[in-house]
Amino acid sequence: MVEVFRAWSLCMRRHGYDYADPTRAPGKDPRFTGPTAGRAEIALAGTDVACKREANVIGVWSSVDAAYQRRAMAEKSEELAAVKRDIRIQLANADRVLSR
Template identity: 75%
Template sequence: MIRVFRAWSLCMRQYGYTYADPTRAPGKSAEFTGPTVTKAEIAVAGRDVECKRRTNVIGVWSSVDAAYQRRAMNENARELAAVKRDIRTQVTSADGVLGQ
């Protein structure tokens, strides 16, 4: 992911914007917190989207995030199964109280 973030940063730099990575990207600086959208804000947002598309930031980011989530689910399978059973028990009990 570091590689794709660097590629995005380099892409943004080509347009005169210096952001280390997409998590520190447009919209967080004081100039972009006003009640109305400025031309500068629209311009940087457009370049952000263009660079994300060009470098596949969203595809890589979501794939890495999904892998982390799968690993966490596998590592916690027993605990998650217990939670699932508890939820089913609660729903069954609620259905009984509601007469369904």
């Protein structure tokens, strides 16, 4: 993610914007807090999207997040299996009560 964020930041810089990473821009920029977007905000948002595409921010970010989630699920497989069993029991109980 560090490399991808750096690539995004460099792209933004080439277009005249200075943001360290996409989590800090453009929606969190204090200059853009009004109820409607002006030209500067729209231009910034367009550049943000273009740079995210260029650096593949969304693709890499979602892949990294999915990998973390898969690892967490593997590490917690017993706990998750217990939750799954409990939910199935609850659903079976609800079906039994509702079908009376």
